[in-house]
Amino acid sequence: MRRILILLLFIASQYVHAQQVITGIVVDASDNKPLVNASVVVLNTDSIMQQFARVGEDGKFQIKKVARGKHLLLVTYPKFEIFSKEFEVVSSDIKLDSIKINSQSNLLEEIIVTQKIPIKMKGDTIEYDASSFATEKNAKLEDLLRRLPGLTVSNSGEVTAHGKTVSKVLIDGEEFFGYDPKIAIRNVRADAVDKVQVYERKSEQAELTGIDDGVRLQTVNVVLKEEARKGIFGNANASVGTKELFDANLFAAKFNQSERIGLTGSWNNMGNQGDASMIRMNNQIIGKPEHQSAGINYENNFLKKKLHMTSSYGISNNGNANESESYNKQVLGENKTQETSRKSQSENNNLNNNLRAQFRMKIDSVSNMNVQLGGSKGRSESSSLSSSETFRNEGLRANEFNGNNSTETDNGSLNVRMDYRRRLNQKGRSMNLHLSNDYNNSESTNLVDETTKLYDRLGNDSTTIHVNQTRLNETKSNGFGAALNFSEPISERIFLTLGYSFNTSKRTGLVDAYNNTDNTQGLDMRYSKNEEDKNNNNSADVNLSYRADKFNINLSNRTTYRQQQLSDSYRDIDLERSFWQNNFNTNISYKISNSKNLTFGFQNNTNVPSFQQLQPLQPPTNELYEQIGNPDLKREINNNFNLSYNRFSLLKGSSFNVNGSISLMDNAIVNKSVVDDKGKTTATFVNINDKLNWNARLNANYGKPIFNGVMQFGPYSMISYSSNYLYINGDLNQNITTNANVGINGNKQSSKGVDFNFNLGIGLANEQNSVQSRLNNTSLRSSANADLKYYLPFKFSLTQVLSYSFTGKNKIFPEPIHQFYMNLELTRKLLSSESLLLSVKAFDVFNSFNNTQRSFSESNFSETRQQMLTQYFMVGLKWDFNKNLGKKND
Known part of the structure; x- marks a missing residue:
């Protein structure tokens, strides 16, 4: 951090001194009248703007703080020729002669001065x-x-x-x-x-x-x-x-x-x-990973440029072996806690093939078609060995768990999308036809060997449950969609689109769980299911847009009637539901000026409960967690408001952005869970009927070149507030969270001397709960990141990366977390073309990175550590090759 501050002070000292003032006068060459408000810009030798000014009513201008060196003066005025002049600042102020520029209407020859x-x-x-x-x-x-x-x-x-x-x-x-x-x-x-x-x-x-x-x-x-x-x-x-x-x-x-x-x-x-x-x-480096991948991308035009094709294929094989330890503490009520310590070992390997293609065809002068194809095929293997023990009230043993699981999965998908658009007779009238189909298939074999011990209230006598099964899983889904839309210009500025869309999908989920023990061989119905889910959507769409020079307004609405059917022959479930959904969107943009924009957005939508949330009975994942669906769930309603202001100055190269949003959720669907004395969690889904969940967020950032454009500098800030109702061990809780962050970032990228990027940030997080108020907490966090590149003689360069983060303590974890690391890279450019790069790299030079990850929310606090390699060193070569690309012919 001291290096960054010293560097900034050094740069500042170089540019505060040796700066001069440029003055002059700009007039019309035909009558010597002042060209009021003409733009006067000073560019450096790389054509990057350094300073600018406007001509006053007397025709004079003054530009301050111009650094020593060669510059280019550029004067522009609407419908007049562009004036440019090179000049050099040495040690004194510069007073330019009267700048006379001609009106384009008075020019007899084409202007050849370009910039x-x-x-x-x-x-x-x-x-x-x-x-x-x-x-x-x-x-x-x-x-x-x-x-x-x-x-x-x-x-x-x-x-x-x-x-x-x-x-x-x-x-x-x-x-x-x-x-x-x-x-x-x-x-x-x-x-x-x-x-x-x-x-x-x-x-x-x-x-x-x-x-x-x-x-x-x-x-x-x-x-x-x-x-x-x-x-x-x-x-x-x-x-x-x-x-x-x-x-x-x-x-x-x-x-x-x-x-x-x-x-x-x-x-x-x-x-x-x-x-x-x-x-x-x-x-x-987390665990012991291995990664292999290859890909090809092809793009071209055919049929005399009427058909454009883009396609890509990729294959990847990723594997990892890892070990981890975690500690979790739940505060479930007054004088009621649950602490779980867990250890696990895991291995996984995933092989995936992905193919994508897009065809855009111009059929004739009034119609075109877009076809997209996508497909994937993969296989994965995973295994895990885990153990955990849970204590309640910091002393009484609640349960023990040991599991040894392995899974082999084959999956594939195929999707096709087609859009046909045709302009109709009247100008601006068009028709759009959309068709799509998505297919997914997954088959897996899961070997489960789990032992769970549940202890009594005193933590003594236990009940042992042993599950040793082979579970065969097969999931298939197929969805078809179609939409037809007509667009009609009502006037030169108002456009209307009306449409109808239909979507239907079918999903089957089969789980056959066979017991492997000698005395209970056969299908275990508790862990098995044979689901069939169907849904049909019929939607009416309307879109109205208004387009003006400064205003653009877009309104759209989709009303959908959704029918759902859920059946499970293994569990005698036959559930049928229907919902009305409505999605309304508003987007308004106002162009205040060429450099200022204001945008407002509003979205209202309804989310219907999923099949998993509706299904009354579901196979348990293990003996310590049971999920129960709720067939009486109702839809939740979301309202989102967004407002953004953006300002960008072309002459200064600066930008200012403010983005704000508010989200309101009525009738929210939440998971209500209850933990018993043995540590088993039983959860179901419910609606929050008489409460409103909402959150708000505001962020702002400013960027500006300083030191005559050598450095980009910008502060930023963010504040968010949320109020959400959820359940803690069956009790309705209001969770209020406030987060605030401020920081600054900057970078210098001139490929001379020292280039750098830095980011400094500090934040506060405050969390309050109505049920467990003793856990209300305010924590501090901060971060500092910088990378500096030193350009050394003889084509050497040194890159230094510094990173530090601080996570404050809370009511459960009294010690804060400090994480720091430094990386170094020394490079040497080889060959006359500098296309070969030799590098020596050192990661986490001081072996100081803290491998502790912490998270907390409501009444749940966790810390995790996993196998991780931090300090290591590498030597490498990189070759850049280029034949003709970007090079002009003589």
């Missing part, structure tokens, strides 16, 4: 010019995104844009390796990117059907340079380390205009997210 603007607003889209943000040689898209104002990239690869999590990263408007968007940001070259666009779009379902569901997805679209759409690029890396660790990764892609082929492969014993090159990640 790229780093950031533009195009409607609701913010567009960044990639060439205005310098990156290292052979840098990736992830490095470029870190440099863009308003965007952040976490150590694990999640992208945030203007305070909202990015759910899609597109390459030229298309998904690239759709099953993992991180592949794109970590492998596409930064020097191949022309533009980066950030915008919100509707959900895929809403775009296909034309019925707005209120969902908005923050999206990043990367536009490649024209010359980058043809070439071969990729990278390969391999690392070996202590503790017999290894990691190997390959990515290769070939672009040829519309045709794109990509290959990925990885193999490591560090876990699914191994990639030892990601030094910024928290690389504690």
Whole structure:
């Protein structure tokens, strides 16, 4: 932390001094009249904005705090030519001559002075010019995104844009390796990117059907340079380390205009997210993992560009062996507690094959069709050995449990979706037909050997229950859906969509439990079931939208009649229910100005109880827990309000975002559980009829370049409040939770001297319960994370990662948790092209990471420790290759 503070003070001292003032006057060349409010911008040599000003009524302008060095002055005024002039600040203020610019109407020749603007607003889209943000040689898209104002990239690869999590990263408007968007940001070259666009779009379902569901997805679209759409690029890396660790990764892609082929492969014993090159990640290795994966992505146009196809196939094999210990304490009432200590060993292996394809076809000038195919096939094996003992009131033995289970599962799925859209005669009138089918199948064999001892009230005499069974499970589901919608323009600004949709599904669940003991061989009906679930939905849809220059209003409503049938021939269950559901969505956006937007959203929906919640009798999972359904459950009603304000300054490169939400739940469905003296839990589902569960959340963040754009800096804050009614051991409890967090983050990414990212945060959590008020608690938590990259002579660089977190004590755990680790990486670029990178990495240098995880809620407090490798060292090579991609021909 001291390193970060010293670094910030050093940077500040460099820029507080040696700053000068630039003055001048801007006039119309034809009559020497002042051009009031003309924009005057100072750019550095990388075309990144440093300072700006507006011309006053007298035509004069003044720009303060201009650092020493070479700069570019850019003057713009509507319908006038663009003026640019290079200048250099040495040691004194600069007074420029009168700047005279011509009106475009007076120009006899085409203006040839051009200048790229780093950031533009195009409607609701913010567009960044990639060439205005310098990156290292052979840098990736992830490095470029870190440099863009308003965007952040976490150590694990999640992208945030203007305070909202990015759910899609597109390459030229298309998904690239759709099953993992991180592949794109970590492998596409930064020097191949022309533009980066950030915008919100509707959900895929809403775009296909034309019925707005209120969902908005923050999206990043990367536009490649024209010359980058043809070439071969990729990278390969391999690392070996202590503790017999290894990691190997390959990515290769070939672009040829519309045709794109990509290959990925990885193999490591560090876990699914191994990639030892990601030094910024928290690389504690849990258990003994092994990961293998391979994938291929293909994209192309056919039939004279009328048919576009995107497809991907991936295969992965993940395994792990782990050991863990946990302690749990439940406060069930006055002078009534239950403490459970558990140990477990587990092994698992999962093999999965996934195939996805999308076909977009332009049938003719008025109709097009979109077809999506998806399928998966997998097999998993798992085994576990566990033991636990439970005491009540901190001394009386309640139960003991020992289990030895193993499961083998084969599963598969297939889904098909088709959307046909046709424009009808009148302008703006269209028809949309949607068809879909989803099929899933799973078969498993579960070997169960469990022994449970239940003790009496005094903790002495016990009853032993031994279950030794082979359970054969088979689950099948098949669903079909269809929708037909018609869109009609009522006026130039008002559009109406009406539709009807139908969905039907059938699910069968068979469990045959056979006792393996000699004297009780045969089917055990207590643990068996033969379910058949059916449901039919008929829905009427209406969508009304109003589009204006500043206002966009969208209203949609779906009314559904749902029929459910549930039967179980093993348990003589025949249940039939019907519900009316209504989902109403409102989305209003107001464009205050080109840089300010206000958005309001409201969603009202009803959730009907699931079959598992309705079924009166269910097979127990073990002798210590029994779930009972409630066939009298009613639907719950949700109301959600969202409000967001976003401001983005193109000239300053700053952003300010406020997002607030309130959620109200009426008639909430909750799980009501009761724990008896032997530690057995019996649970059922009930509605909270006369109480309202609700929560509210408000977060804000601000980002601004400082020190003449060298550093991005931004504070952030969040506060949330929730009031929920639930049950603690059969008693209705009101749980009130308040969380508040504040922090600051910053980054410098200039590939010179020292680059860094840092994040400092502190938070308070307060929890209150009406039933167990003595457990009301306020806890403190804080975190500090930083990574610094030092650029050293002779193509060396050193990366230092520091992470610290603090979790405060509570009423059950009197000791706080401190977690700290430091990672180091020393690299050397080899070859004249710097395409080969040699690295030495050290993870958790001081072996200081605390392997304790803590959680608590209401009356339940837990601590867990598991097998984990923290300190290790690795040596690796990484090769970046690139043929033609992003390189212009002579």
